[in-house]
Amino acid sequence: xxxxxxxxxxxxxxxxxxxxxxxxxxxxxxxxxxxxxxxxxxxxxxxxxxxxxxxxxxxxxxxxxxxxxxxxxxxxxxxxxxxxxxxxxxxxxxxxxxxxxxxxxxxxxxxxxxxxxxxxxxxxxxxxxxxxxxxxxxxxxxxxxxxxxxxxxxxxxxxxxxxxxx
Amino acid sequence: xxxxxxxxxxxxxxxxxxxxxxxxxxxxxxxxxxxxxxxxxxxxxxxxxxxxxxxxxxxxxxxxxxxxxxxxxxxxxxxxxxxxxxxxxxxxxxxxxxxxxxxxxxxxxxxxxxxxxxxxxxxxxxxxxxxxxxxxxxxxxxxxxxxxxxxxxxxxxxxxxxxxxxxxxxxxxxxxxxxxxxxxxx
Numbered sequence: 001x002x003x004x005x006x007x008x009x010x011x012x013x014x015x016x017x018x019x020x021x022x023x024x025x026x027x028x029x030x031x032x033x034x035x036x037x038x039x040x041x042x043x044x045x046x047x048x049x050x051x052x053x054x055x056x057x058x059x060x061x062x063x064x065x066x067x068x069x070x071x072x073x074x075x076x077x078x079x080x081x082x083x084x085x086x087x088x089x090x091x092x093x094x095x096x097x098x099x100x101x102x103x104x105x106x107x108x109x110x111x112x113x114x115x116x117x118x119x120x121x122x123x124x125x126x127x128x129x130x131x132x133x134x135x136x137x138x139x140x141x142x143x144x145x146x147x148x149x150x151x152x153x154x155x156x157x158x159x160x161x162x163x164x165x166x
Numbered sequence: 167x168x169x170x171x172x173x174x175x176x177x178x179x180x181x182x183x184x185x186x187x188x189x190x191x192x193x194x195x196x197x198x199x200x201x202x203x204x205x206x207x208x209x210x211x212x213x214x215x216x217x218x219x220x221x222x223x224x225x226x227x228x229x230x231x232x233x234x235x236x237x238x239x240x241x242x243x244x245x246x247x248x249x250x251x252x253x254x255x256x257x258x259x260x261x262x263x264x265x266x267x268x269x270x271x272x273x274x275x276x277x278x279x280x281x282x283x284x285x286x287x288x289x290x291x292x293x294x295x296x297x298x299x300x301x302x303x304x305x306x307x308x309x310x311x312x313x314x315x316x317x318x319x320x321x322x323x324x325x326x327x328x329x330x331x332x333x334x335x336x337x338x339x340x341x342x343x344x345x346x347x348x349x350x351x352x
Contacts, residue, residue, distance in 0.1 A: 022267075022270070029279055031255055032259070036228065052259065064232055081346070085341075097320055100317065101191070105191070105283060105287045106284075127277070135284065136291075146293075147181065152285060154279075
Protein backbone atom coordinates (compact mmCIF):
# COMPACT_ATOMS: atom_id res chain seq x y z
CA UNK A 1 0.00 0.00 0.00
CA UNK A 2 2.65 2.59 0.82
CA UNK A 3 4.37 1.75 -2.42
CA UNK A 4 1.22 2.27 -4.42
CA UNK A 5 0.79 5.56 -2.65
CA UNK A 6 4.26 6.72 -3.43
CA UNK A 7 4.62 5.63 -6.99
CA UNK A 8 1.11 5.75 -8.34
CA UNK A 9 -0.47 8.64 -6.50
CA UNK A 10 2.43 10.91 -5.69
CA UNK A 11 4.87 10.36 -8.47
CA UNK A 12 2.62 9.68 -11.41
CA UNK A 13 -0.67 11.15 -10.30
CA UNK A 14 -2.66 8.40 -11.97
CA UNK A 15 -5.20 8.35 -9.18
CA UNK A 16 -5.87 10.56 -6.20
CA UNK A 17 -5.47 9.66 -2.53
CA UNK A 18 -9.19 9.63 -2.25
CA UNK A 19 -9.50 7.13 -5.05
CA UNK A 20 -6.82 5.00 -3.47
CA UNK A 21 -8.78 4.92 -0.24
CA UNK A 22 -11.87 4.01 -2.21
CA UNK A 23 -10.27 1.16 -4.05
CA UNK A 24 -8.85 -0.14 -0.79
CA UNK A 25 -12.25 -0.46 0.75
CA UNK A 26 -13.85 -1.72 -2.44
CA UNK A 27 -11.20 -4.37 -2.66
CA UNK A 28 -12.54 -5.79 0.56
CA UNK A 29 -15.83 -6.21 -1.17
CA UNK A 30 -14.71 -7.70 -4.42
CA UNK A 31 -12.95 -10.92 -5.18
CA UNK A 32 -9.27 -10.74 -5.73
CA UNK A 33 -6.31 -9.52 -3.75
CA UNK A 34 -5.86 -5.82 -3.11
CA UNK A 35 -2.70 -5.58 -5.18
CA UNK A 36 -4.39 -6.87 -8.32
CA UNK A 37 -7.54 -4.88 -7.73
CA UNK A 38 -5.60 -1.68 -7.21
CA UNK A 39 -3.59 -2.26 -10.36
CA UNK A 40 -6.70 -2.99 -12.39
CA UNK A 41 -8.43 0.07 -11.02
CA UNK A 42 -5.53 2.38 -11.81
CA UNK A 43 -5.28 0.88 -15.26
CA UNK A 44 -8.96 1.45 -15.96
CA UNK A 45 -8.83 5.01 -14.67
CA UNK A 46 -5.83 5.87 -16.77
CA UNK A 47 -6.64 4.07 -19.99
CA UNK A 48 -10.03 2.42 -19.84
CA UNK A 49 -10.65 -1.32 -19.94
CA UNK A 50 -7.56 -2.01 -22.02
CA UNK A 51 -5.54 -0.13 -19.43
CA UNK A 52 -7.05 -2.37 -16.81
CA UNK A 53 -5.92 -5.44 -18.69
CA UNK A 54 -2.43 -4.11 -19.22
CA UNK A 55 -2.01 -3.04 -15.62
CA UNK A 56 -3.27 -6.38 -14.35
CA UNK A 57 -0.91 -8.33 -16.54
CA UNK A 58 1.90 -6.06 -15.43
CA UNK A 59 1.13 -6.62 -11.80
CA UNK A 60 1.38 -10.37 -11.97
CA UNK A 61 4.28 -10.73 -14.39
CA UNK A 62 7.12 -10.44 -11.85
CA UNK A 63 5.52 -12.94 -9.50
CA UNK A 64 4.83 -15.20 -12.41
CA UNK A 65 8.41 -15.27 -13.58
CA UNK A 66 9.81 -15.73 -10.11
CA UNK A 67 7.37 -18.44 -9.24
CA UNK A 68 7.99 -20.41 -12.40
CA UNK A 69 11.66 -20.42 -11.49
CA UNK A 70 10.96 -21.41 -7.91
CA UNK A 71 8.54 -24.10 -9.01
CA UNK A 72 11.00 -25.50 -11.51
CA UNK A 73 13.70 -25.83 -8.91
CA UNK A 74 11.35 -27.07 -6.29
CA UNK A 75 9.75 -29.83 -8.29
CA UNK A 76 13.07 -30.90 -9.60
CA UNK A 77 14.84 -31.06 -6.28
CA UNK A 78 12.07 -31.67 -3.82
CA UNK A 79 13.59 -34.96 -2.82
CA UNK A 80 16.75 -33.33 -1.60
CA UNK A 81 16.89 -33.98 2.10
CA UNK A 82 17.52 -30.44 3.21
CA UNK A 83 14.59 -29.10 1.25
CA UNK A 84 12.41 -31.66 2.92
CA UNK A 85 13.82 -30.61 6.27
CA UNK A 86 13.01 -26.98 5.66
CA UNK A 87 9.50 -27.88 4.58
CA UNK A 88 8.95 -29.99 7.66
CA UNK A 89 9.65 -26.84 9.63
CA UNK A 90 7.53 -24.62 7.39
CA UNK A 91 4.39 -26.70 7.26
CA UNK A 92 3.30 -26.42 10.88
CA UNK A 93 4.10 -22.71 10.82
CA UNK A 94 1.92 -22.16 7.76
CA UNK A 95 -0.98 -23.90 9.45
CA UNK A 96 -0.60 -21.61 12.45
CA UNK A 97 -0.47 -18.54 10.25
CA UNK A 98 -3.68 -19.54 8.54
CA UNK A 99 -5.25 -20.06 11.95
CA UNK A 100 -4.18 -16.57 12.96
CA UNK A 101 -5.76 -15.17 9.80
CA UNK A 102 -8.95 -17.09 10.53
CA UNK A 103 -9.13 -15.79 14.08
CA UNK A 104 -8.58 -12.22 12.98
CA UNK A 105 -11.21 -12.55 10.27
CA UNK A 106 -13.62 -14.11 12.74
CA UNK A 107 -13.02 -11.34 15.23
CA UNK A 108 -13.71 -8.64 12.69
CA UNK A 109 -16.73 -10.54 11.47
CA UNK A 110 -18.40 -10.96 14.81
CA UNK A 111 -17.67 -7.60 16.31
CA UNK A 112 -18.38 -5.55 13.25
CA UNK A 113 -20.41 -2.43 13.66
CA UNK A 114 -22.67 -1.81 10.76
CA UNK A 115 -24.90 1.10 10.04
CA UNK A 116 -27.99 -0.87 9.40
CA UNK A 117 -28.38 -3.01 12.49
CA UNK A 118 -31.29 -2.47 14.81
CA UNK A 119 -29.99 -0.45 17.75
CA UNK A 120 -30.19 -3.08 20.44
CA UNK A 121 -28.26 -5.61 18.37
CA UNK A 122 -25.32 -3.30 18.08
CA UNK A 123 -22.34 -5.08 19.40
CA UNK A 124 -22.57 -8.49 17.89
CA UNK A 125 -22.84 -9.23 14.23
CA UNK A 126 -25.50 -11.89 14.24
CA UNK A 127 -25.62 -12.76 10.56
CA UNK A 128 -21.93 -13.58 10.63
CA UNK A 129 -22.35 -15.74 13.70
CA UNK A 130 -25.28 -17.56 12.20
CA UNK A 131 -23.54 -18.08 8.89
CA UNK A 132 -20.43 -19.35 10.67
CA UNK A 133 -22.45 -21.89 12.61
CA UNK A 134 -24.35 -22.97 9.53
CA UNK A 135 -21.08 -23.19 7.64
CA UNK A 136 -19.52 -25.46 10.26
CA UNK A 137 -22.58 -27.61 10.14
CA UNK A 138 -22.51 -27.89 6.35
CA UNK A 139 -18.80 -28.56 6.27
CA UNK A 140 -18.54 -31.10 9.05
CA UNK A 141 -21.76 -32.98 8.77
CA UNK A 142 -22.52 -32.81 5.07
CA UNK A 143 -19.08 -32.24 3.63
CA UNK A 144 -20.40 -29.49 1.43
CA UNK A 145 -18.00 -27.85 -1.01
CA UNK A 146 -16.47 -24.65 0.41
CA UNK A 147 -17.64 -22.50 -2.48
CA UNK A 148 -21.24 -23.44 -1.78
CA UNK A 149 -20.72 -22.87 1.92
CA UNK A 150 -19.45 -19.37 1.23
CA UNK A 151 -22.47 -18.66 -0.94
CA UNK A 152 -24.68 -19.82 1.89
CA UNK A 153 -23.04 -17.20 4.04
CA UNK A 154 -23.87 -14.51 1.49
CA UNK A 155 -27.42 -15.78 1.37
CA UNK A 156 -27.78 -15.72 5.13
CA UNK A 157 -26.50 -12.17 5.19
CA UNK A 158 -29.00 -11.10 2.56
CA UNK A 159 -31.89 -12.89 4.24
CA UNK A 160 -31.00 -11.35 7.56
CA UNK A 161 -30.92 -7.90 6.04
CA UNK A 162 -34.22 -8.54 4.32
CA UNK A 163 -35.73 -9.49 7.66
CA UNK A 164 -34.41 -6.43 9.41
CA UNK A 165 -35.93 -4.03 6.96
CA UNK A 166 -39.37 -5.53 7.11
CA UNK B 167 -4.02 -37.70 -11.36
CA UNK B 168 -4.22 -35.08 -14.06
CA UNK B 169 -6.71 -32.42 -14.88
CA UNK B 170 -7.71 -30.96 -18.22
CA UNK B 171 -6.84 -27.38 -19.09
CA UNK B 172 -10.49 -26.48 -19.28
CA UNK B 173 -11.26 -27.91 -15.88
CA UNK B 174 -8.18 -26.22 -14.47
CA UNK B 175 -9.23 -22.88 -15.88
CA UNK B 176 -12.86 -23.11 -14.86
CA UNK B 177 -12.13 -24.34 -11.38
CA UNK B 178 -9.57 -21.63 -10.73
CA UNK B 179 -11.85 -19.00 -12.22
CA UNK B 180 -14.70 -20.07 -10.00
CA UNK B 181 -12.51 -20.07 -6.93
CA UNK B 182 -11.08 -16.65 -7.66
CA UNK B 183 -14.56 -15.27 -8.20
CA UNK B 184 -15.69 -16.17 -4.70
CA UNK B 185 -12.59 -15.38 -2.72
CA UNK B 186 -13.37 -12.18 -0.94
CA UNK B 187 -10.68 -10.81 1.28
CA UNK B 188 -7.05 -11.46 0.63
CA UNK B 189 -4.30 -13.42 2.19
CA UNK B 190 -4.96 -16.97 3.20
CA UNK B 191 -8.66 -16.82 2.50
CA UNK B 192 -8.23 -18.67 -0.74
CA UNK B 193 -6.31 -21.54 0.82
CA UNK B 194 -9.14 -23.75 2.04
CA UNK B 195 -11.03 -23.35 -1.19
CA UNK B 196 -8.03 -24.27 -3.29
CA UNK B 197 -7.48 -27.19 -0.99
CA UNK B 198 -11.04 -28.35 -1.42
CA UNK B 199 -10.73 -28.24 -5.16
CA UNK B 200 -7.26 -29.58 -5.79
CA UNK B 201 -6.70 -31.93 -2.88
CA UNK B 202 -10.16 -33.25 -2.26
CA UNK B 203 -12.08 -33.00 -5.48
CA UNK B 204 -9.52 -33.45 -8.26
CA UNK B 205 -6.66 -34.98 -6.32
CA UNK B 206 -3.92 -33.12 -8.05
CA UNK B 207 -1.82 -33.42 -4.91
CA UNK B 208 -2.11 -34.35 -1.26
CA UNK B 209 -2.40 -32.05 1.72
CA UNK B 210 1.30 -32.12 2.38
CA UNK B 211 2.21 -30.96 -1.09
CA UNK B 212 -0.47 -28.30 -1.00
CA UNK B 213 1.03 -26.85 2.16
CA UNK B 214 4.46 -26.99 0.52
CA UNK B 215 3.11 -24.91 -2.33
CA UNK B 216 1.53 -22.47 0.09
CA UNK B 217 4.90 -22.12 1.78
CA UNK B 218 6.58 -21.31 -1.51
CA UNK B 219 3.79 -18.93 -2.52
CA UNK B 220 4.12 -17.18 0.80
CA UNK B 221 7.84 -16.73 0.35
CA UNK B 222 7.55 -15.05 -3.00
CA UNK B 223 6.48 -11.46 -3.66
CA UNK B 224 2.99 -10.97 -4.96
CA UNK B 225 -0.48 -11.77 -3.83
CA UNK B 226 -0.98 -15.06 -2.08
CA UNK B 227 -3.94 -16.05 -4.19
CA UNK B 228 -2.15 -15.41 -7.47
CA UNK B 229 1.05 -17.09 -6.35
CA UNK B 230 -0.63 -20.21 -5.08
CA UNK B 231 -2.72 -20.67 -8.17
CA UNK B 232 0.32 -20.20 -10.41
CA UNK B 233 2.06 -22.98 -8.52
CA UNK B 234 -0.93 -25.24 -8.72
CA UNK B 235 -1.16 -24.62 -12.44
CA UNK B 236 2.51 -25.40 -12.80
CA UNK B 237 2.06 -28.63 -10.93
CA UNK B 238 -0.77 -29.56 -13.24
CA UNK B 239 0.74 -28.66 -16.59
CA UNK B 240 4.02 -26.83 -16.19
CA UNK B 241 4.23 -23.35 -17.73
CA UNK B 242 1.07 -23.63 -19.77
CA UNK B 243 -0.76 -24.72 -16.66
CA UNK B 244 0.68 -21.82 -14.70
CA UNK B 245 -0.46 -19.40 -17.39
CA UNK B 246 -3.92 -20.94 -17.38
CA UNK B 247 -4.38 -20.56 -13.66
CA UNK B 248 -2.79 -17.13 -13.58
CA UNK B 249 -5.26 -15.84 -16.15
CA UNK B 250 -8.15 -17.64 -14.49
CA UNK B 251 -7.25 -16.04 -11.19
CA UNK B 252 -7.02 -12.45 -12.37
CA UNK B 253 -9.95 -12.54 -14.73
CA UNK B 254 -12.79 -12.27 -12.16
CA UNK B 255 -11.33 -9.24 -10.37
CA UNK B 256 -10.42 -7.71 -13.73
CA UNK B 257 -13.96 -8.00 -14.97
CA UNK B 258 -15.59 -6.85 -11.77
CA UNK B 259 -13.31 -3.91 -11.12
CA UNK B 260 -13.60 -2.74 -14.71
CA UNK B 261 -17.36 -3.01 -14.50
CA UNK B 262 -17.82 -1.18 -11.26
CA UNK B 263 -15.01 1.36 -11.53
CA UNK B 264 -17.47 3.76 -13.10
CA UNK B 265 -19.97 3.50 -10.31
CA UNK B 266 -18.11 2.20 -7.33
CA UNK B 267 -19.67 4.61 -4.90
CA UNK B 268 -23.00 3.00 -5.52
CA UNK B 269 -21.50 -0.40 -5.16
CA UNK B 270 -19.70 0.43 -1.94
CA UNK B 271 -22.74 1.78 -0.17
CA UNK B 272 -25.31 -0.71 -1.37
CA UNK B 273 -26.75 -2.33 1.75
CA UNK B 274 -27.53 -5.63 0.07
CA UNK B 275 -23.95 -6.06 -0.97
CA UNK B 276 -22.84 -5.12 2.52
CA UNK B 277 -25.21 -7.67 3.95
CA UNK B 278 -23.92 -10.43 1.71
CA UNK B 279 -20.34 -9.58 2.56
CA UNK B 280 -21.01 -9.64 6.27
CA UNK B 281 -22.62 -13.02 5.99
CA UNK B 282 -19.72 -14.26 3.92
CA UNK B 283 -17.21 -13.24 6.55
CA UNK B 284 -18.78 -15.66 8.94
CA UNK B 285 -18.81 -18.54 6.52
CA UNK B 286 -15.30 -17.84 5.23
CA UNK B 287 -14.03 -17.87 8.80
CA UNK B 288 -15.63 -21.25 9.32
CA UNK B 289 -14.20 -22.57 6.08
CA UNK B 290 -10.74 -21.42 7.08
CA UNK B 291 -11.00 -22.86 10.56
CA UNK B 292 -12.15 -26.18 9.18
CA UNK B 293 -9.24 -26.26 6.75
CA UNK B 294 -6.82 -25.40 9.55
CA UNK B 295 -8.14 -28.32 11.56
CA UNK B 296 -7.71 -30.77 8.69
CA UNK B 297 -4.35 -29.49 7.58
CA UNK B 298 -3.10 -29.40 11.14
CA UNK B 299 -4.11 -32.99 11.58
CA UNK B 300 -2.29 -33.90 8.40
CA UNK B 301 0.86 -32.03 9.37
CA UNK B 302 0.95 -33.65 12.79
CA UNK B 303 0.66 -37.13 11.45
CA UNK B 304 4.39 -37.43 11.35
CA UNK B 305 6.86 -35.80 13.70
CA UNK B 306 4.18 -34.94 16.21
CA UNK B 307 6.34 -33.37 18.86
CA UNK B 308 8.38 -31.20 16.54
CA UNK B 309 5.33 -30.19 14.56
CA UNK B 310 3.42 -29.24 17.65
CA UNK B 311 6.24 -27.15 19.01
CA UNK B 312 6.67 -25.25 15.77
CA UNK B 313 2.92 -24.85 15.43
CA UNK B 314 2.45 -23.45 18.90
CA UNK B 315 5.62 -21.39 18.73
CA UNK B 316 4.78 -19.78 15.43
CA UNK B 317 1.21 -19.19 16.57
CA UNK B 318 2.37 -17.31 19.64
CA UNK B 319 4.98 -15.34 17.73
CA UNK B 320 2.53 -14.48 15.00
CA UNK B 321 -0.64 -13.88 16.97
CA UNK B 322 0.90 -11.49 19.44
CA UNK B 323 3.01 -9.91 16.74
CA UNK B 324 6.25 -10.66 18.49
CA UNK B 325 7.76 -11.15 15.07
CA UNK B 326 6.65 -10.17 11.58
CA UNK B 327 5.20 -12.96 9.48
CA UNK B 328 8.16 -13.17 7.15
CA UNK B 329 10.47 -13.74 10.08
CA UNK B 330 8.24 -16.42 11.55
CA UNK B 331 8.38 -18.26 8.27
CA UNK B 332 12.12 -17.84 8.00
CA UNK B 333 12.63 -19.09 11.54
CA UNK B 334 10.39 -22.09 11.15
CA UNK B 335 12.01 -23.15 7.92
CA UNK B 336 15.37 -22.81 9.55
CA UNK B 337 14.26 -24.74 12.59
CA UNK B 338 13.25 -27.62 10.37
CA UNK B 339 16.55 -27.53 8.60
CA UNK B 340 18.47 -27.39 11.85
CA UNK B 341 16.45 -29.93 13.77
CA UNK B 342 16.26 -32.63 11.15
CA UNK B 343 19.77 -31.95 9.95
CA UNK B 344 21.11 -32.40 13.46
CA UNK B 345 19.06 -35.52 13.98
CA UNK B 346 20.51 -36.98 10.86
CA UNK B 347 24.03 -36.18 11.99
CA UNK B 348 23.45 -37.70 15.39
CA UNK B 349 21.93 -40.80 13.93
CA UNK B 350 24.93 -41.08 11.68
CA UNK B 351 27.14 -41.50 14.70
CA UNK B 352 25.31 -44.50 16.06
